[in-house]
Amino acid sequence: MEFLTSSPEIHHFSELLDCSDGDEEEILICGDLELNPFDGLPYSSRYYKLMKEREELPVWNVKCTFMESLLHNQIVILSGDAKTGKSSQIPQWCAEYCLSDHYRHGVVVCTQVHKQTAVWLALRVADEMDVNIGHEVGYFVPFESCCTTETILRYCTDDMLQREMMSAPLLNSYGVIILDDVHERTVATDALLGLLKNVLVSRPELRLVILTAPHMSSKLQNYYGSVPLLRVENKHRAEVVYSCGIHKDHFSSALRLLFEIHHTKEKGDIVIFLACEQEIEQAYQMIRQEQSNLNPDLGELIPVPLYPTKQDLIPKPNQDKQKCCKKYRRKVLLTTSFGEPLIWIKNVNFVIDGGVESRKVYNPRIRADSVITQPISQSQAEMHKQILGMSSTGKLFCLYPEEFTQKEMKPHLPAKIQESNLTSTVLFLKRMDIAGLGHCDFISTPAPESLMQALEDLDYLAALDNDGNLSEFGIIMSEFPLDPQLSKSILASCEFECVDEMLTIAAMVTAPNCFLHAPPGTEEIALTRWRKFSHPAGDHLTLINVFNAFKEASAKPPSQYYSNEKWCRDYFLSCSALRMAEVIRAELVEIMKRIELPISEPDFGSKENIQSIKKSLLSGYFMHIARDVDGSGNYLMLTHRQVAQLHPFSSYSNTRRIPEWVLFHEFSISEDNSIRVVSEISPELFVELVPQYYFSNLPPSESKDILQEVINHLSPVSTTKEEEKTNHDSKENEKFPQPPTEQRCVVQ
Structure with missing residues (x-):
């Protein structure tokens, strides 16, 4: 794997969510020169300091039992409350197990649901093991790797381990595989649970460790049979304060309570669970605006948005921040119920739980997500309490009455494999079928309708042959870590000789949205600035303009390098999203070279090039077509009777032009139905390519x-x-x- 140094964003994330108090001890060599078995160097004094903290974690009570179970069993399940230390300590003990066997059967890999969590854990564990990040301990996450061939403990996202199986179906380089946060029930984790059943039969020496929340343990035991189950509980139980009634506006109630807590001058950071990522962004802006109105004696509120899906958007430190600042600084972590694994601060003393969430549920009949706002589950509510497990004085404020938990909340949420678009998953399973691992015994059965729709879509995209197996085209599509429709568009661009432009589009739609919500009062300014990038052919080509302008701003002399951040602020663009697009594009170029696909020279702007880009997009997204039925921007989907409008970020909304026929990248059914990333097409072009x-x-x-x-x-x-x-x-x-x-x- 390629070795990359950690980016500034990652260093800041580690600093922002550091568990220490900031008073670092000088690194000294111990007098007895006790050697670290992982790198052969003497331990530093910091190792012993951190070891004392580690031994205080609840999970240490089961270390001996765990090591004994790992020695004698292929599968070990550890059921633990949140914040008990299982995600950081268990992988280290597994590394000790592999070390004792001289790595004869491989090294350790530990999956995480979130990219941020995988990176933070690798940084933290490297510190605890007293080794270098990127050497003995590393991570690999989408479009970024910080590992070498010598890395003995790797953290990764579950989808990255799934992709690794395509080239190494039996995962022979690993002696222990740890699946963490299994209770999150992501599609990738559920697929790994099923496929590893077959791998374990083929590799009796392999060990599988499953880390989960208590409510999932019995289901896993039934699934895997008679395997050891260890239980870890938090030391403290949080004080829970329930509301007298239902808050109709949970968002305003949560912010009001935040400022009330801050005015009490009680110390401690605060976590707020909101319904969706739009509320995170809104709360972040409102807290920053209100900061100037607060009494300075109360200290500073530092809002920290933690986006479960926008995992690269880590807030930057203020340039005027002084490390020696004596003013009290209280962090306010803003996330959704899906962001609980992202919370790593030790001194959280207050949790505000709104009790609702916005959840996307895929409808295969209309090939679109529906956004549903509903109460969180009982198991989620329980995990919110456990965030305060390390604090004996913490309080959880529930913005709902206690009886609401039993009457309105479901015990558990459905597995995501029962609510998601399975086209990418089926493409992966078809690829695994070539290696003889295509049969996946899912712990929760996917909806048959979703599986049939996925197979149908892959057939439309020419990814399957007449026998229903992967075609050569499908094998090439599976090499790209993208939606199959986007992969198909890239492959089509090879024929239409617009690969350079298509790779930019693919990177921009895969990265988080680059357009930022303008603060109140600056909306018109933002629209004016964005108009500079608008392309008459549509949003896909507008994104190329944005990316090229960002590259131009970044290419200035080194003395002005950081001016591209100011440039992004001036144009209301996300610098971190655009940097992520750069990384994604570079990775896609490497994939194109590895599988020896041609990359045409850039020709952006010519009439022929624009037509070629549209042909490439239509080759993959002919199922995403809509028509304006009344001349006022009400778009009717070609595949079903849903009506949507252009998203406010669309260049067409900015220029107030309403094309009749459009190709769109994304559509979800919500209160304000909208189609995102839209480009005009002609009916003639559509019938030529469909x-x-x-x-x-x-x-x-x-x-x-x-x-x-x-x-x-x-x-x-x-x-x-x-x-x-x-x-x-x-x-x-x-x-x-x-x-x-x-x-x-x-x-x-």
Whole structure:
């Protein structure tokens, strides 16, 4: 794996969520020169200091039992409360186990649900083990690797280990595989649980350790059979304060309570669980604005947004921050119920739980997500209490009455594999089928309708052959860590010679949204600044303009390097999202080179290039087409009867132009239905590139009738041209008449 040094953002994340009090001891060599078995160097004094802290963690009570279980069993399940130390300590003990066996069967890998958690844990554990990050301990997460061939303990996201299985189905380089946060029930973790059942049979020496919350332990025991189950509990139980009634506006109530706590002058950081990431962003801006109105004697409130899906958006430190500042600084961690694993601060004394969440549920019939706002589950509510497990004085404020927990909350949330688009998962399983591991015994059965829709979509994208196995095209698509539709567009761009531009689009739509919500009062300024990047052909080409402008700002002389951050602020753009797009694009270029696909020279701006980009996009996203049915921006999806409007971030919203036919990147059903990343297309281009059998399966609609008319209109013209060509060729050479070409729609 490629070795990369940690970025400044990662260093800041570690600093921001550091468990220490900031008074670091000088690193000294101990007099007895006790050697670290992992690198052969003497331990530092910091190692012993951290060892005392580690031994205070609840999980240390089961170390001996765990090591004994690991020695004699292939599978060990450890059920633990949140913040008991299992994610940091268990992997270290597994590393000791592999060391005792001289790594004969491999090293240790530990999966995490969130990228940020994998990075933070690697940094923390390297510190505790007294070794260098990127050497003995490392991490690999989407589009970033900090490992070498010598790394003995690797943290990674669950989807990255899943991708590694494509090239190494039996994961032979690992002696112990640890699946953490299994109770989060992500699609990748559930797939790993099923596939590793087969791997364990093929590799009797392999060890599988499963870390989960208590409510999931019995289900796992039933799934794996008679395996050891260890239980770890928190030392302290939080004081829970319930509300007298339901708060209709949980967002305002949570912020009001935050400021009330701050005015009491009670010390301790605060965690607020909000419903969605939009509320995180809104709360972050409101707390920063209110800061100037607060009594300076109360100290400073530092809002820290923790986005479960926008995992690279780590807030930057203030340039004027003084480390010696004596003013009290209280961190306010803003996240959703899915962001609980991101919370690593020790001195959290207050938790505010809104009790609701916005959850995306995929509907295979309309190929779109529905955003549902609903109460959190009982198991989530219990985990929110456990965040205060290290504090004997902490308080949990629930913005709902106690009876609401039993009457309105479900015991557990459904597994994400039962609520997600499974097209990428089925593509992965088809790839594993080539290695003989295609049968996956899922712990929770996916919805048959979702599986059928995934197979249908892969067939439309030409990823399957006539027998339902992966085609050569499908194998190449699976090499890209992208949505299959986006992979197909990249492959199509090789034919249409616009690879350079398509890679930029792929990077920009994969990275977090680069357009920032403008603070109140600056919306018009933001729209004016964004208008500079608008491309008349649509949002996909607008994103190319944004990326190229950012690259130009970054390419200034070294003395002005950091001016690109100011440039982003001036244009209301996210610098971290654009940097992530750079990283993603570079990785995609490497994949293209590795599998020997051609990369055309950039030609952005020419009429032919713009048309080629649209053809490439249509080759992958012909299922994402909508038409303005009334001339006022009400877009009806071609595949179903849902109506949506252009998202406010669309360049068309900015220029107030409403194209009739559009291709969109994303659509979800919510209170304000909107289609995101939209580009204008012509019906003629659509019928040229759509698979005929997809078009035939579309439900009857006015839009389909219009497209059929286009097909009927184009067919005679094409036939006439063909006849003219035939007559001309007949005059040239009577012996070789040309038969008329069959008219049909094909995937380019």
